[in-house]
Amino acid sequence: MARSLGRICKGFQCLGSVSSIQTQLRQPSTSVSVRGTTFVRTMVQALPSLFSSKPRDFSLPNSSWGSEMMRLYEHYNGQCKAETEGGEKQEGPWRRLPSYNRLLKYATGGVYLSKIIQSKARLFTRNIRDPGAAFEYVLFVNSEEQKCVCVFQAGHLLEGPPGHVHGGAIATMIDTVTGTHATILSGPVMTANLNINYRSPIPLGSTVLLESFLDKKEGRKTFISCKVTSSDGSKLHTETTALFLSINFSHLLLGE
Amino acid sequence: MARSLGRICKGFQCLGSVSSIQTQLRQPSTSVSVRGTTFVRTMVQALPSLFSSKPRDFSLPNSSWGSEMMRLYEHYNGQCKAETEGGEKQEGPWRRLPSYNRLLKYATGGVYLSKIIQSKARLFTRNIRDPGAAFEYVLFVNSEEQKCVCVFQAGHLLEGPPGHVHGGAIATMIDTVTGTHATILSGPVMTANLNINYRSPIPLGSTVLLESFLDKKEGRKTFISCKVTSSDGSKLHTETTALFLSINFSHLLLGE
Numbered sequence: 043m044a045r046s047l048g049r050i051c052k053g054f055q056c057l058g059s060v061s062s063i064q065t066q067l068r069q070p071s072t073s074v075s076v077r078g079t080t081f082v083r084t085m086v087q088a089l090p091s092l093f094s095s096k097p098r099d100f101s102l103p104n105s106s107w108g109s110e111m112m113r114l115y116e117h118y119n120g121q122c123k124a125e126t127e128g129g130e131k132q133e134g135p136w137r138r139l140p141s142y143n144r145l146l147k148y149a150t151g152g153v154y155l156s157k158i159i160q161s162k163a164r165l166f167t168r169n170i171r172d173p174g175a176a177f178e179y180v181l182f183v184n185s186e187e188q189k190c191v192c193v194f195q196a197g198h199l200l201e202g203p204p205g206h207v208h209g210g211a212i213a214t215m216i217d218t219v220t221g222t223h224a225t226i227l228s229g230p231v232m233t234a235n236l237n238i239n240y241r242s243p244i245p246l247g248s249t250v251l252l253e254s255f256l257d258k259k260e261g262r263k264t265f266i267s268c269k270v271t272s273s274d275g276s277k278l279h280t281e282t283t284a285l286f287l288s289i290n291f292s293h294l295l296l297g298e
Numbered sequence: 299m300a301r302s303l304g305r306i307c308k309g310f311q312c313l314g315s316v317s318s319i320q321t322q323l324r325q326p327s328t329s330v331s332v333r334g335t336t337f338v339r340t341m342v343q344a345l346p347s348l349f350s351s352k353p354r355d356f357s358l359p360n361s362s363w364g365s366e367m368m369r370l371y372e373h374y375n376g377q378c379k380a381e382t383e384g385g386e387k388q389e390g391p392w393r394r395l396p397s398y399n400r401l402l403k404y405a406t407g408g409v410y411l412s413k414i415i416q417s418k419a420r421l422f423t424r425n426i427r428d429p430g431a432a433f434e435y436v437l438f439v440n441s442e443e444q445k446c447v448c449v450f451q452a453g454h455l456l457e458g459p460p461g462h463v464h465g466g467a468i469a470t471m472i473d474t475v476t477g478t479h480a481t482i483l484s485g486p487v488m489t490a491n492l493n494i495n496y497r498s499p500i501p502l503g504s505t506v507l508l509e510s511f512l513d514k515k516e517g518r519k520t521f522i523s524c525k526v527t528s529s530d531g532s533k534l535h536t537e538t539t540a541l542f543l544s545i546n547f548s549h550l551l552l553g554e
Binding site for chain 1: 458
């Protein structure tokens with residue numbers, strides 16, 4: 043039962059990620075390679091009234107972003123597909139992914155939603171509104187290369203060793219990036235394993251890069267690797283392998 | 299250089315943990331088995347003016363603690379060594395470890411402190427003061443059995459999958475518990491690896507147990523395993539192996 047509930051929840055997380063990507067792209071047909079996307083899209087189209095207001099996208103620049111954060115954001119954002127004001131399509135290999143403090147905050151219905159909603163609940167990485175105090179990050183996905191990058195600026199509330207980022211905060215960003223990447227690649231998934239090697243500490247306030255790669259897919263399993271480096275790539279902070287298990291989306295809704 | 303700085307920082311983290319244990323025990327000679335304790339104690343005794351005020355101990359009960367959190371706290375706390383008001387010593391195999399939002403907040407000097415202090419920085423697991431909103435936890439150590447337990451109540455700001463705890467928040471608690479345990483067992487250490495298998499999700503608001511065990515020590519390496527279960531032990535949430543590397547404490551202070 044709890045396992046089923048877990049599947050339900052993970053499924054809603056996936057729905058959130060995938061539908062967010064699609065909302066961002068605003069294209070009925072997307073080139074993002076997602077198994078099960080059709081079903082997810084049907085769900086999103088069938089339940090438009092679920093979303094009662096437009097949530098804040100935390101992945102856009104704010105006053106706390108330092109020069110390195112801005113430089114890397116502009117580097118990848120400049121290579122994103124976009125539609126200009128004149129209606130022209132700008133080509134590019136990358137997509138920026140929006141990020142919210144909770145998708146379900148904006149939902150008002152659903153068979154299982156009422157059972158699992160806690161109105162005060164917030165996404166762990168977006169639970170502090172003070173800009174720059176905690177996790178400042180933005181994800182980009184490159185579907186052709188089956189790669190994700192995340193630009194991450196670590197705020198002063200993420201301390202572990204004095205002056206440096208807590209190992210758990212680093213694990214949190216790794217889980218976020220690889221989990222999002224696995225969802226894009228394989229549809230609804232559950233995290234099964236994170237194996238993190240810590241090589242060198244990350245100073246508080248610094249901006250680092252997380253790069254996520256597809257290693258292989260075998261049946262229900264999606265294997266992802268991820269490295270965290272300094273913003274110029276010269277220093278390796280962590281190396282990670284991650285395993286995700288695909289789950290049946292219809293089972294999520296039925297609680298089976 | 300950054301590696302050295304990391305060592306310095308990890309060392310101060312260890313100093314914090316070990317000296318906190320000693321402060322808690324209020325005994326000049328402790329039975330806690332800590333390599334390098336003598337050196338740490340000398341440091342603490344030599345720099346009494348560093349600590350200008352008594353910090354808040356976050357590991358004591360507050361109004362947010364639910365019945366299961368209180369039951370487990372009392373279960374272990376009742377088995378702790380303590381000195382009664384009459385001066386009698388109450389025997390017990392466990393020790394409760396205090397927990398602060400930052401040790402260096404209360405420091406006012408030191409060769410390296412001024413270089414690494416960021417006055418607004420807070421320990422990641424103690425960065426929210428609203429009781430019950432995030433990480434509510436208390437650690438106990440059993441030196442004879444070389445075991446630690448942590449009672450953890452997961453607040454609504456730790457959400458990942460809707461209604462459940464973020465995998466990164468779970469990793470954060472695992473890093474905290476195993477890192478503290480390794481410090482007690484081996485003195486100053488650095489986290490080198492966390493390998494986490496996620497078995498079943500943890501509902502927000504629930505209380506779980508983290509149990510940490512020494513697997514073996516080989517030279518500089520301390521191998522710890524940790525499992526997270528429901529409070530009655532019937533459901534397994536995660537299984538983890540962790541590796542920590544001992545570091546030379548004198549090198550920490552010299553920045554070598």
